[in-house]
Amino acid sequence: MAVxxxxxxxxxxxxxxxxxLYLLPAFxxxxxxxxxxxxxxxxxxxxxxxxxxLLLGLKSPELEFIGFKNYIDIFTAALPVENFNFFRVLEFNxxxxxxxxxxxxxxxxxxxxxxxxxxxxxxxxYRAAYILPVVVPPLxxxxxxxxxxDERYGAMNQLLAMIGGFFGNPDPVYIRWFEDVKPPIPGxxxxxxxxxxxxxxxxxNFWLGWPFMSVVATGALQSIPKDLYExxxxxxxxxxxxxxxxxxxxxxxxxxxxxxxxFTLSFNLFNFVFFMTGGGPARSTELLxxxxxxxxxxxxxxxxxxxxAVIIFIVALIVFxxxxxxxxxxxxYQEAG
Amino acid sequence: MATMTSEKNxxxxxxxxxMNTSGQTSGRSLPLWRQILLQVICLAILASxxxxxxxxxxxxxxxxxxxxxxxxxxxxxxxxxxxxxxLDKPTGNPVTFNQLLKNSFVLSMGxxxxxxxxxxxxxxxxxxxxxxxxxxxxxxxxxxxLMPAVGLSTPLxxxxxxxxxxxxxxxxxxxxPIATCEDGKGKLQFNLRDSLWGVGIAMTATAxxxxxxxxxxxxxxxxxxxEEAAAIDGANVNQTFWQIVIPLAMPQLAVTxxxxxxxxxQEFVLTWLFLSQPEDYTLAMTLYxxxxxxxxxxxxxxxxxxAVIVALxxxxxxxxxxxxxxxxxxxxxxxx
Numbered sequence: 001m002a003v004x005x006x007x008x009x010x011x012x013x014x015x016x017x018x019x020x021l022y023l024l025p026a027f028x029x030x031x032x033x034x035x036x037x038x039x040x041x042x043x044x045x046x047x048x049x050x051x052x053x054l055l056l057g058l059k060s061p062e063l064e065f066i067g068f069k070n071y072i073d074i075f076t077a078a079l080p081v082e083n084f085n086f087f088r089v090l091e092f093n094x095x096x097x098x099x100x101x102x103x104x105x106x107x108x109x110x111x112x113x114x115x116x117x118x119x120x121x122x123x124x125x126y127r128a129a130y131i132l133p134v135v136v137p138p139l140x141x142x143x144x145x146x147x148x149x150d151e152r153y154g155a156m157n158q159l160l161a162m163i164g165g166f167f168g169n170p171d172p173v174y175i176r177w178f179e180d181v182k183p184p185i186p187g188x189x190x191x192x193x194x195x196x197x198x199x200x201x202x203x204x205n206f207w208l209g210w211p212f213m214s215v216v217a218t219g220a221l222q223s224i225p226k227d228l229y230e231x232x233x234x235x236x237x238x239x240x241x242x243x244x245x246x247x248x249x250x251x252x253x254x255x256x257x258x259x260x261x262x263f264t265l266s267f268n269l270f271n272f273v274f275f276m277t278g279g280g281p282a283r284s285t286e287l288l289x290x291x292x293x294x295x296x297x298x299x300x301x302x303x304x305x306x307x308x309a310v311i312i313f314i315v316a317l318i319v320f321x322x323x324x325x326x327x328x329x330x331x332x333y334q335e336a337g
Numbered sequence: 338m339a340t341m342t343s344e345k346n347x348x349x350x351x352x353x354x355x356m357n358t359s360g361q362t363s364g365r366s367l368p369l370w371r372q373i374l375l376q377v378i379c380l381a382i383l384a385s386x387x388x389x390x391x392x393x394x395x396x397x398x399x400x401x402x403x404x405x406x407x408x409x410x411x412x413x414x415x416x417x418x419x420x421x422x423x424l425d426k427p428t429g430n431p432v433t434f435n436q437l438l439k440n441s442f443v444l445s446m447g448x449x450x451x452x453x454x455x456x457x458x459x460x461x462x463x464x465x466x467x468x469x470x471x472x473x474x475x476x477x478x479x480x481x482x483l484m485p486a487v488g489l490s491t492p493l494x495x496x497x498x499x500x501x502x503x504x505x506x507x508x509x510x511x512x513x514p515i516a517t518c519e520d521g522k523g524k525l526q527f528n529l530r531d532s533l534w535g536v537g538i539a540m541t542a543t544a545x546x547x548x549x550x551x552x553x554x555x556x557x558x559x560x561x562x563x564e565e566a567a568a569i570d571g572a573n574v575n576q577t578f579w580q581i582v583i584p585l586a587m588p589q590l591a592v593t594x595x596x597x598x599x600x601x602x603q604e605f606v607l608t609w610l611f612l613s614q615p616e617d618y619t620l621a622m623t624l625y626x627x628x629x630x631x632x633x634x635x636x637x638x639x640x641x642x643x644a645v646i647v648a649l650x651x652x653x654x655x656x657x658x659x660x661x662x663x664x665x666x667x668x669x670x671x672x673x
Contacts, residue, residue, distance in 0.1 A: 018574055019466035023474060026459035026549060033542040034481045037492035044492060057499050057514075111382060117375060119367035126379050130386055131659060135652035137603045139624055140644040144389040153404060155388075207385065215659065268485040271605055275625070289487045296491050297610050309488035316483040 045070055045306035053302075070307035079304065083283040084291070090315065092192040093287050097267040103206055105259050108213025109251060113243070115214075116221045127218070133211045142275035145204035149177040156200075181281045195284040197277045205272060213258060220254035221247070260323040267319065288312050396641035404637045419638035423646065427623055430615035441619040444533055444608075445601035448540045449594050456548035457590065461578055463549070464556035465564070481546045486606050493539045494610065500529035536611045540604060544597050551596070555589035556582070592661045599651050620647045 043058070046065050053060045072078070077085045115126055133141070148155045151174055161173040177200045183193040224247065232242050270289045273279065279286035279294070292312060295305035367375075391410040400416040424434045462468075463475055481489065501513045503523030510526070511518055529535040559582070567577045583590075605621050612618065618626070624647055627640045655662065 016468065019462040019468040019471070022458045022462035022466075025455045026478070026545065027474070029455055029541070030478070030481070030545060033493070033538050034489070034545070035477070037489060037496055037542070038481065040496060041492040044495065049495070054495070054498055057495060114375060114378065117367065119372070120375055120379070121372065122379070126383060128656070129383055131656065132386055132390055132652070135655040136390065136648050137621065137644070137651060139603070139605065139621065140393060140648055141389065143628060143640070143644070144393055147392070147404070148389070207389065211386075270485070270487060271603070289485050292487045293606060293610070296494065302491055302495060305491045309484070309491055312488045313484050316485070320483055
């Protein structure tokens with residue numbers, strides 16, 4: 001009896017080590033290539049690390065620890081970079097992500113609803129074609145849209161000229177979408193003026209963004225039990241009432257995580273912004289990630305870049321805590337419903 | 338009947354919103370006028386979706402390198418000159434198309450496979466075991482996910498850049514930072530930062546936490562009964578893992594792999610930051626390189642052809658696995 005107990009104990013002990021064994025490979029690798037660099041990053045952020053220190057790293061004799069100077073420089077716009085103001089970039093970054101999601105989600109839901117109409121011809125073809133924007137690499141999308149907003153050859157200006165001609169104004173339109181620094185609607189976003197480039201990017205990103213939301217919404221729509229609608233129409237509910245009282249609440253559990261996902265995606269939408277405007281004009285469309293890239297790749301101020309990355313991390317953490325709250329709230333909602 | 342008459346008085350937008358959205362009209366077919374209205378809307382959306390795609394496809398079939406001054410959305414000529422040129426000589430440097438394709442493929446594939454293999458066991462541990470440090474370790478894995486790739490690039494650049502192989506004056510080979518030449522200099526043979534290996538390491542650093550998280554979300558949804566049954570039959574944890582969990586998780590393993598693959602295939606930030614040798618370039622980098630500084634110097638038809646070539650694998654994978662990819666992403670994020 002005692003023997004059996006001790007072997008059981010030994011077995012239990014082995015069992016308790018097992019999870020760590022399963023975690024070992026991941027943590028070994030992450031320790032070297034993720035955690036160590038992250039700690040290194042924090043250390044570097046307190047130094048004046050530049051290109052000349054590249055060879056010896058932390059061992060180089062001229063490397064100085066300068067305390068919080070990098071952080072203070074970033075917050076007080078004391079960096080010798082034109083048109084850079086951290087809080088303006090931060091505000092724009094939040095606005096950019098929010099305004100995108102608020103356009104993409106309703107559009108995605110509406111179009112998914114449209115395609116869910118029974119008896120609609122060519123439904124399958126539409127569904128297949130509408131996913132195409134998601135599958136085109138961002139660089140290609142950005143280049144095509146840069147062309148569309150081109151001052152001289154662009155389709156957008158030609159289209160506007162056509163509309164103008166229709167209303168009796170035959171002049172060709174030369175709107176400088178990516179160069180004009182004057183905000184078309186002054187005071188729309190206090191503190192971070194929105195230039196024409198922002199609107200151009202919004203249009204282009206709308207094209208890119210709604211199809212994903214529409215795919216998610218389609219999946220959720222098809223899982224709504226159909227007898228709900230039958231019962232509602234027996235009770236005399238109009239299509240409109242059914243949409244707001246059945247479709248919308250039942251889509252919410254699926255759409256909120258998708259919206260959160262879309263928000264983080266837009267918040268860090270490096271490729272698209274970098275290729276389309278490069279953050280210009282006058283850094284009016286700069287995101288945190290594009291500026292961080294600029295610091296490493298072009299300016300090569302590694303110390304400042306590290307401090308900036310630490311700040312990005314803290315911003316991301318705050319965003320995560322907020323969005324996590326939102327998804328949690330819907331999970332409870334889902335369970336209650 | 339009362340609702341029908343009231344509907345007629347409203348404007349078209351209200352009528353559109355009023356339509357039955359359930360996908361169920363209890364066997365009734367769509368009235369013709371509504372069918373036509375909806376078809377018009379669908380076609381308008383289709384046109385807006387196809388417009389940029391047709392633009393680039395049309396350009397790629399053009400034999401002229403200049404940008405058309407007028408908008409062309411349907412190819413006037415089908416010329417494969419641009420494709421041929423891109424395949425023959427994709428850049429100004431003596432790098433073959435096959436080399437670029439190989440770089441892209443090896444990088445995406447390698448990072449995807451390594452991340453997946455390491456991630457699946459970690460995900461299993463988090464999903465199935467209760468142990469002391471579980472919460473803390475889970476937070477640790479989650480932390481890097483909050484950092485965009487650009488944010489992690491600085492320390493990786495600096496650290497990988499310190500790993501260099503040098504040939505010293507006395508012909509001996511040293512590996513920094515383990516050893517250095519006596520005079521402190523030496524001819525650079527290999528810089529880990531400026532190689533596909535280095536970029537691969539950096540990409541794995543961002544891919545691994547995502548894979549762990551995405552797989553854990555899925556493993557949580559697999560019912561435990563099968564594993565319990567296997568345990569009763571005398572299978573130990575390792576056997577259960579290999580023979581029950583892995584086969585069950587196969588679909589999600591595939592989705593996680595392809596999601597990663599799509600991302601790595603288009604990866605630009607890390608590759609462009611780290612790599613400087615033309616023979617290490619990937620297809621995505623080459624594409625960016627072609628756009629250059631001035632719009633007038635861009636060989637537009639070749640750029641378009643390259644764009645189609647880069648986009649095609651991603652498009653095919655995405656369309657083929659559309660349902661699984663969306664499902665995989667949403668289970669991951671709900672649980673995350």
